[in-house]
Amino acid sequence: MSAINVDRLSHVYSGTEGGVPALQDITIDVDAGKFVVIVGPSGCGKTSLLMMLAGLRHQTRGAITVAGKRIADPDPERVGVVFQEASLFPWLSALDNIEFPLALRGTPRDDRRRRAEQMLTLVGLEGFGARYPHELSGGMKQRVSIARGLVQDPPVLLMDEPFAALDEQTRMTMGHELLRIWSTTRKTVVFITHSLTEAVYLADEVLVMSARPGRIIDRIEITLPRPRTYEMMATDTFGRLRERIWQQIRKTE
Amino acid sequence: MTQAQVVLARLALLGLVLAAWQFLPRWGVVDARLLPALGDVLAMLGQLLGRSQVHEAIAVTAAEVAVAFVIAVPLGAAIGVLAAENDYFGQIFKPMLFYVFSVPKSIFLPMFILIFGIGFEQKVAYAAFSTIFIVIMSATAAVESVKSDHVLVARSCGATRTQILLRIYVPSMMPVLLETLRISMIFNFTGVMIAEMYASRTGIGHLIANWGENFQMPQLFAGVILLAAVAILFNEVVRHLEVRVSAWRT
Ligand SMILES: Nc1ncnc2c1ncn2[C@@H]1O[C@H](COP(=O)(O)OP(=O)(O)O)[C@@H](O)[C@H]1O
Numbered sequence A: 001m002s003a004i005n006v007d008r009l010s011h012v013y014s015g016t017e018g019g020v021p022a023l024q025d026i027t028i029d030v031d032a033g034k035f036v037v038i039v040g041p042s043g044c045g046k047t048s049l050l051m052m053l054a055g056l057r058h059q060t061r062g063a064i065t066v067a068g069k070r071i072a073d074p075d076p077e078r079v080g081v082v083f084q085e086a087s088l089f090p091w092l093s094a095l096d097n098i099e100f101p102l103a104l105r106g107t108p109r110d111d112r113r114r115r116a117e118q119m120l121t122l123v124g125l126e127g128f129g130a131r132y133p134h135e136l137s138g139g140m141k142q143r144v145s146i147a148r149g150l151v152q153d154p155p156v157l158l159m160d161e162p163f164a165a166l167d168e169q170t171r172m173t174m175g176h177e178l179l180r181i182w183s184t185t186r187k188t189v190v191f192i193t194h195s196l197t198e199a200v201y202l203a204d205e206v207l208v209m210s211a212r213p214g215r216i217i218d219r220i221e222i223t224l225p226r227p228r229t230y231e232m233m234a235t236d237t238f239g240r241l242r243e244r245i246w247q248q249i250r251k252t253e
Numbered sequence B: 001m002t003q004a005q006v007v008l009a010r011l012a013l014l015g016l017v018l019a020a021w022q023f024l025p026r027w028g029v030v031d032a033r034l035l036p037a038l039g040d041v042l043a044m045l046g047q048l049l050g051r052s053q054v055h056e057a058i059a060v061t062a063a064e065v066a067v068a069f070v071i072a073v074p075l076g077a078a079i080g081v082l083a084a085e086n087d088y089f090g091q092i093f094k095p096m097l098f099y100v101f102s103v104p105k106s107i108f109l110p111m112f113i114l115i116f117g118i119g120f121e122q123k124v125a126y127a128a129f130s131t132i133f134i135v136i137m138s139a140t141a142a143v144e145s146v147k148s149d150h151v152l153v154a155r156s157c158g159a160t161r162t163q164i165l166l167r168i169y170v171p172s173m174m175p176v177l178l179e180t181l182r183i184s185m186i187f188n189f190t191g192v193m194i195a196e197m198y199a200s201r202t203g204i205g206h207l208i209a210n211w212g213e214n215f216q217m218p219q220l221f222a223g224v225i226l227l228a229a230v231a232i233l234f235n236e237v238v239r240h241l242e243v244r245v246s247a248w249r250t
């Protein structure tokens, strides 16, 4: 069953001289439980597409269906979102940040706390709930963001370059951690990144987008077995897949 | 330096200043008619606080400060938020607000006297006028300190407009707003004092101006101590709150 369906989506940002075509004729179908990574040059419309998947922005044309229903507005029960760094609320503790979506819906305090504690354990931050964002490292902050995205147990998790601001080592660890979390929760994930290594390491399928206006120009199945290990990065298969994505991206520039 | 050493050094400095104030006039190093000894000033303060004339003056000044504050802060905050949130209003009014903000407000005082006379209304109007610009500027800055990323996160979690206002705007703006409250009180208090000293028949500012003109130095200094104490107290209370709500701003 498909968890996400994007049907001939196009988007034009209104502006000078008839507007900026940002996305053109995007069609995507993602099966439930899959990990899909989107790569493409800066400004090709990856963030715009993700916003539309989350119901945060309205496309000019085309339809988006998630879990069998059209997306028109944000629906945290269907779609959780993890943004780029620094999206935690600095005035709330880690636990309160995770509880935030539940607090909006008026979930009783005890339920909220229990659920948030579970999420904190899931992302490997047991005991850090009382800390404020400025007391957490970059990697820990993104763990809290993931926990917040998952707290309402949506079938789909969208992630926009969540590890872009982290140093290389932390980034690798976080990728690995994300796969662990994903394998226990079995969400459908759409993950945007600039890093080709990260793309190959994480994905079931990589979608390559062209420069503006963004189109899907290639779909690459990542056949590496799971669970993924760091050692796989040194294999020929890994190198070939990475090279193929790189060739596609280069063509678009 | 450790924290304790800093505190100790500060206390030592304060003690030194107070001791100098007490003993230099006593020893005749400075003219006691110009700078009466601290002890004499405090004794005078005690006496003044027992006089009904002083009580009335305090009541008048306090009322003026309070009314001007209650007018200037909400009105200024509303205009400031509007200027930040509404593009048309912002583009049209912001430059003018910035220009007027840079002009010393005291040059408008004679106009306020012509319009309102020299009573309660004039002092309140002038104090509110001299305060409102800093409130507008700060409120604009407060709105602009709200991160659009945070609003986006809240929307993705399904927040309504009211929830975004209460759960994102209010906490984001709180540190700046408290700072605004504190700074606007300084402007407000200054406005009332200038108006009372310039042309008035009531209020603490009027008494202080009189004492100065009549060369009543103990009274003058007692008045200064009283006002300084009130101003510092308010400032410190709000600053304390500020530190508590902005612990996360680091
Ligand atoms: N709100 C907006 N208004 C107008 N143009 C925008 C807006 N957001 C993005 N764009 C433009 O659309 C294009 C795609 O942006 P974006 O989705 O952020 O790309 P990416 O995430 O792939 O870097 C860019 O050229 C950008 O300038």
Ligand SMILES: [Mg+2]
Residues within 6 Å of the ligand: A046, A047, A048
């Ligand atoms: Mg982007």
